[in-house]
Amino acid sequence: MVHRLSRRTFLRAAGAAACGGLALPGCASDTGQRTFSARAHPAADEWKNRIGLATGGDDPGRNTRTAIEKLCGKDGVRTFVKDGDVVVVKPNIGWARVPEMGATVDPAVVATVVGLCREAGAAKVKVFDNSVGTDAKCYQFSGIEAAARQAGADVFLCARHRFRKVAFDDPRCKRLTEWPIYGDVLTADVLINVAIAKTHNLCYVTLCMKNLMGTQGGDRGKMHQELAQNLADLNVTIRPTLNILDATRVMVAGGPSGGRKDQVVAARTVVAGTSSVTVDCWAADPANLPWPKGHHDLAAVEFVARGAEAGLGTADADKIAVSA
Amino acid sequence: MAKRKKPRHPLHVLRIISQLVFFGLFLVLLVSTALGTAVTARPWLAHVFLITDPLILVGMTLAGAFTTALLAALAVVVLSLVLPRAYCGWVCPLGTTMDIVDKLLFRKRDRSKNIAPRLRQVKYGLLVALLVLAVFRLGVFGWFDPLCIVTRSFSVAVYPMADHVAKTSLVAAEESGIGAAADIYDWAAGAGLFIRDANFKEGARGVGYPWSFTFAALLVAIVLAQAYQKRFWCRNLCPLGAMMGLLGSVSPLRPRVSDKCVACGACRKRCKMGAFEPADGQERYRCLVQECISCYACEREFCPVDAIHVGAAAPRVRPAPGILPGRRAFLGSAATGAVFAPALLLDQRARNKAETNPMLRPPGAVRPDTEFLSACVRCGECMRVCPTNALHPSGIENGIAGLWTPTFVFNIGYCEYFCGITKEDVEQGRLEKPANLCAMVCPTGAIRQLTHPEKIAHKIGTAVFDHSRCLPWARGEECLTCEEQCPLPDKAISHRYEDVVNLEWLAMPQPERHRYEELEAKESLTDAEQAELDAMPAKSKRIARPYVLRDRCTGCGTCENVCPLDGASGIRVERLQTREIRATGVGGQQRQRRRRGRGGPR
Numbered sequence: 001m002v003h004r005l006s007r008r009t010f011l012r013a014a015g016a017a018a019c020g021g022l023a024l025p026g027c028a029s030d031t032g033q034r035t036f037s038a039r040a041h042p043a044a045d046e047w048k049n050r051i052g053l054a055t056g057g058d059d060p061g062r063n064t065r066t067a068i069e070k071l072c073g074k075d076g077v078r079t080f081v082k083d084g085d086v087v088v089v090k091p092n093i094g095w096a097r098v099p100e101m102g103a104t105v106d107p108a109v110v111a112t113v114v115g116l117c118r119e120a121g122a123a124k125v126k127v128f129d130n131s132v133g134t135d136a137k138c139y140q141f142s143g144i145e146a147a148a149r150q151a152g153a154d155v156f157l158c159a160r161h162r163f164r165k166v167a168f169d170d171p172r173c174k175r176l177t178e179w180p181i182y183g184d185v186l187t188a189d190v191l192i193n194v195a196i197a198k199t200h201n202l203c204y205v206t207l208c209m210k211n212l213m214g215t216q217g218g219d220r221g222k223m224h225q226e227l228a229q230n231l232a233d234l235n236v237t238i239r240p241t242l243n244i245l246d247a248t249r250v251m252v253a254g255g256p257s258g259g260r261k262d263q264v265v266a267a268r269t270v271v272a273g274t275s276s277v278t279v280d281c282w283a284a285d286p287a288n289l290p291w292p293k294g295h296h297d298l299a300a301v302e303f304v305a306r307g308a309e310a311g312l313g314t315a316d317a318d319k320i321a322v323s324a
Numbered sequence: 325m326a327k328r329k330k331p332r333h334p335l336h337v338l339r340i341i342s343q344l345v346f347f348g349l350f351l352v353l354l355v356s357t358a359l360g361t362a363v364t365a366r367p368w369l370a371h372v373f374l375i376t377d378p379l380i381l382v383g384m385t386l387a388g389a390f391t392t393a394l395l396a397a398l399a400v401v402v403l404s405l406v407l408p409r410a411y412c413g414w415v416c417p418l419g420t421t422m423d424i425v426d427k428l429l430f431r432k433r434d435r436s437k438n439i440a441p442r443l444r445q446v447k448y449g450l451l452v453a454l455l456v457l458a459v460f461r462l463g464v465f466g467w468f469d470p471l472c473i474v475t476r477s478f479s480v481a482v483y484p485m486a487d488h489v490a491k492t493s494l495v496a497a498e499e500s501g502i503g504a505a506a507d508i509y510d511w512a513a514g515a516g517l518f519i520r521d522a523n524f525k526e527g528a529r530g531v532g533y534p535w536s537f538t539f540a541a542l543l544v545a546i547v548l549a550q551a552y553q554k555r556f557w558c559r560n561l562c563p564l565g566a567m568m569g570l571l572g573s574v575s576p577l578r579p580r581v582s583d584k585c586v587a588c589g590a591c592r593k594r595c596k597m598g599a600f601e602p603a604d605g606q607e608r609y610r611c612l613v614q615e616c617i618s619c620y621a622c623e624r625e626f627c628p629v630d631a632i633h634v635g636a637a638a639p640r641v642r643p644a645p646g647i648l649p650g651r652r653a654f655l656g657s658a659a660t661g662a663v664f665a666p667a668l669l670l671d672q673r674a675r676n677k678a679e680t681n682p683m684l685r686p687p688g689a690v691r692p693d694t695e696f697l698s699a700c701v702r703c704g705e706c707m708r709v710c711p712t713n714a715l716h717p718s719g720i721e722n723g724i725a726g727l728w729t730p731t732f733v734f735n736i737g738y739c740e741y742f743c744g745i746t747k748e749d750v751e752q753g754r755l756e757k758p759a760n761l762c763a764m765v766c767p768t769g770a771i772r773q774l775t776h777p778e779k780i781a782h783k784i785g786t787a788v789f790d791h792s793r794c795l796p797w798a799r800g801e802e803c804l805t806c807e808e809q810c811p812l813p814d815k816a817i818s819h820r821y822e823d824v825v826n827l828e829w830l831a832m833p834q835p836e837r838h839r840y841e842e843l844e845a846k847e848s849l850t851d852a853e854q855a856e857l858d859a860m861p862a863k864s865k866r867i868a869r870p871y872v873l874r875d876r877c878t879g880c881g882t883c884e885n886v887c888p889l890d891g892a893s894g895i896r897v898e899r900l901q902t903r904e905i906r907a908t909g910v911g912g913q914q915r916q917r918r919r920r921g922r923g924g925p926r
Contacts, residue, residue: 007428032499096742096811098750132809134712134740136520141747157520159513161495201819202804202868221805221888225795259813 032164032183038088038191041080041241044274047071049314051273051282053324060248061112063270067244068116070323071272076116080241081190083121088188089113089153090240092196092211093129093144095257096137102249102264103257104138105196107147109246109270113192114151126184127153129214132257158182163217166237172310173233175226180217181238193240193276197247197267197283199255203227204296205284206256208243208276209235209303228302232310235276239312243279245271252292265290277313278320280304285317336620339414347420354478357765359520359711368393371705373417373471374767376400378571379564380472380701383465384768386458389699391769401571408572412558412565413617417478418470418546422555425547426596430554436593438553441601443560444615448570449657451563456661461694462668462725463768466701468563473546476728479708480717481540484533487519519713534733535717554596559615569614577635579611579622584631591626668725669694682722682899684732684785684879686715686762687739688772693722699770702728706762706771712737714881715762730762732784734881734897739784741811741880745776780812785879785897787816787872794887794894796869800824806883806895807870816877817895819868828861836860870895 041047052071054063065076072079081087091110097103110127117125127148131138135157139145148155163180185191195211202224203210209231213220215238223230247269251258258264267290273279283289284301298304298317308315350373357370374380381397384390400411412419454465466472490512497505512518549556558565572578581591581600585608591600592609599615600622602608611622611632622632682693686706690696707715707730714737717728732739742750744759758764758773774782787806791797796804807817829837843849843857872895879897887893 007431011428098747133811137711137740137742141742141750143747156510157513159509161491161499201807201815202802219888221803221886224803224805224888225801227802254813254815256808257811257815259811 032162033186034164034166036166036181036186036238038185038188038239038241039080040239041274043072043079044241047274048312049275049278049319050321050323051271051279053269053271053322055267055269055324057268059108060106060246060268060270061108063248063268064109064112064244064246064272065116067270067272068242071274076120077113077242078120081117081120081122084123085117085121085189086187087117087122087125087190087192088185089117089125089127089148089192089194090185090211090214091127091129091144091194092214093138093142094132094214096133096141097258098141099143100249100261100264101258102196102198102251103255103259104142104144105194105246106248107143109244109248110144110194111147111151113194113244114148114153117190117192118152122190125153126188127155128158128182128184130158130182130217131214158217160217168233168237170233170236172236175229176233176237179234181215182217185215185238190242191238191240193243195243195245196249196251197245197289198251198258199253199291199295201255203231203303204301205280205291207280207283208240208245208273209280209307212238212240212276228306231303232306232312235307235312236310240276241274243273243276245273245279245283247271247283247289250289250291252290252295275313277304277307277315279313280307281313281315281317282320282322287317330624333620333624336624339618339620342414343420343423346415347417350417350474350478354475354483354708356516358479358483358708359713370709370765371703371767372396374475374701374703374705377469377471377564377767378404379465379469379567380767382567383455383458383463383701384699386455387461387463387698389463389695389768389770393767393769400568404568404571404575406575407577407618408575408613409565409568409615409617411568412562413619416470416474418474419555419558419617421474421543422547422550422557423596426550426554430550433551435551435553439592439598440553440560441598444598445653446560447562447566449653449660450561451566452654452657453661453664454563456658457665457668460662460665460669461698462665463698463701463770464668464725464727465563466703467728468561469701469703470557470562470564472701472703473543475708476702476704476717477539477543479704480533481536481543484519484536485540491518532736533713533716535728553598555617558617559597565617566614572616573613575613577618578613579616579632579634581609581611582631582633583608584629585609585627586629586631588628590628591622591632594626595622668723671723671725683718683726683729684734684881684897684899686710686730686732686760686771687779687782687784688760688763688774689730690770690772693726696770697725697729699768700729701768701770703767704728704730705765705767706730709761709765710737711740711743711761714738714740732881732897734884735893736885738881738885739879741780741882742776743779749776780878783878783900784881785899786874786877786901787879787881787883787895788898789870789872789895790892793889793892794870795889796824796867797894800827800865800867802867803888803894804868804870805886805888809882809886811880811882812876812878814876816873817870817883818873819870821866822869823864823866824869826862826865829863832861 052067054066068076091105093104095103099106114125145155162183164183164186165178166181167178168176193208193211195208198206200206212234247267249264250267251264253263254260271279271283281304284304285298305315307313314320353370375393375396376399378397378401381394384394403410454468457464494505494509546557553559587607587609597615597617599612600609601612603610623634626632685696690699714732715730716733718726718731720727744761749755755776759776759779760774763771763773789797795801804819807815807819810817840860843853881897883895884893884897887895
């Protein structure tokens, strides 16, 4: 005689399971890593004031490859990506704008970086951003999701629960004490920061240093009170192995969200550097990129100075060694 | 449990399959179109249950808000003429929900004493009252329509609750180290089963569904009322069921009780609708076709002498007295509706100085608001499909008549700039298609479809700074998060650098402030004096202060949503001023529904 499960028993068991499931959060312990552990570039100290530069042409992918080679030498990405590495590429996918609007990184630049990492033997290349706009729309409109997937990257939207509270306890951090950072950034072997060059309504320009805000969770509006020091603290704690600035197009007004094609200027430039501060110092200089006249001068871009104070790079345009 | 005594009628089996198929379809449509994931391609799919609802068709026609899409309901009307209340027994998701819960919880419960035949009349009275209110241009029958009830409850309560429980369990398991949980989570998120949590930013002040508890409680009440009678709602309260029952009274395919009947009353006890009553003056029972939902259980399973057959030829029997409301009861219901209508209308008008646009409505919502109240059936479709979860049921802040009509809660979401538009649409200039998802799923055209250029020219409301809260205005701290995220190409928020009082300076005791001013007034300072002055906080500081450019603002609410203040934002979207409606020509959208071709889903 087959033992038949009575309805009462079933309902009791189901109820208990449900209660247990709801009670789990109380007994779960978060085992996620809470410290940034990606490797620095082996020559990071040596190249603190150095950038690689590529200009001209109509192929942003080629410029990306060239800029990296100018910085790292013929071995390019292989100077810091080893076989079996888990690489996180963090492009600006912040806004639901098509690439021509210059609000997000050119998809070809992202695809090239992904391809280079895979060629160098990376086991996994992850591409993501904690977008400012509606995430799925930003990923689609920017063209980055499609291009990165095609290049073989693992592209994903942020899941709310995978941010980890990181302690900002480096003595150089003057304002931030802790902030949630996305888990995959913390566990990566290599972090590549890929930014777009735009104006910004609060800090005049947004470049590599500010791009790292895409690794942050929490209420990022609260970063805006004394933004310059907050960005320096962020860059002290989250240190990319390599920074790439996509200046194929430069948004010169209405930044950072943009929306008018006539406010985007073709600059056909890609910059690479191990120091986000040095890259930003070069790029913020009105002599180097087509910023509008009278918009700002290098001295007004305070986050570069604060980053230099923290020893992350230089705020002095004359000290930068440009390898072009 | 004893084996079933008699095998089921094949149509009974088919009916159960049909219920499950339609319920499954309902759930699939619910999940796949929530938050705008799959609506763009086939908008009519999202609301197919509602546009085939005859009560909505009749009610909207009476309210002067008819749209051609509702003609799909004629198919159901024809079905109801042929097979009495087949919709209730074969299709209605609320009915299926009730049947499932009944089987799980109340199967053994003896409810045979709870017949209460007069209670059935309430639904007819309710139907009449609601239709009279519709004649008075109030679409409030949506509160009681079962399809609206089930859409609202599942969209605002059941699905978010299930989503929350599933996510919480999986996240807890993942954080306890169970790697498989992370894979399941990612699979479910990728398959679109979850409500996209990428939309709910950590920084958003409120994440959630303000009416989830109420709708869950109401659904539970409706379903658990079966403790008293099976299908309590369907028997006694459902206005749609009442309407279809009346249509079905001409049907030939009804259960008929033959002369074999021995008046044992078994059918009356077993019928889930209690549709069998003793026939007047005869020692036998008869089936009330207005109550029958064509479940086909009676033909084989109820009668010990096999006296019941569906569709057998027999003269049509008039409804016995006491089943349908008499003339007095009918007039009473009509009068009730007629009395309440002006009360509802006056209640709304009393709360607003100008009734034109008292609430923040979805973009494309018909104006003035009184027209919107006629056309909206409070179904909750727009709330479910909004990709940022910005639309929610309103309460009675605008009068009782507005209950559960959609309004924006910008603390939770914002009106997405490129809603309904894809990357390819922008790149290929395909911008003449409908761009507001809320309008695409609205079954009655209460929200008009707008193209992308129309939508970004449409004003929902206007953003206004709260100078007592906004950081640069109230505390002299820099921010500009609102300006940063304004999605318009020509930003509706700008800023200017201004000297503001430094609160640190104000915090100095008066003697030190006096010293500061002394030093400041001096022509030239010694090194020591200069050092002393430098050590004090500056009297004022220069920060960027934001301003709204009202003409450009569309009231999308992005600014209010992203403001970093806890509690109420420093910038909030307010209702439009009447003169702004007229001046910007937005008032031209009034009475647009009269243009039949433009209104409603395409």
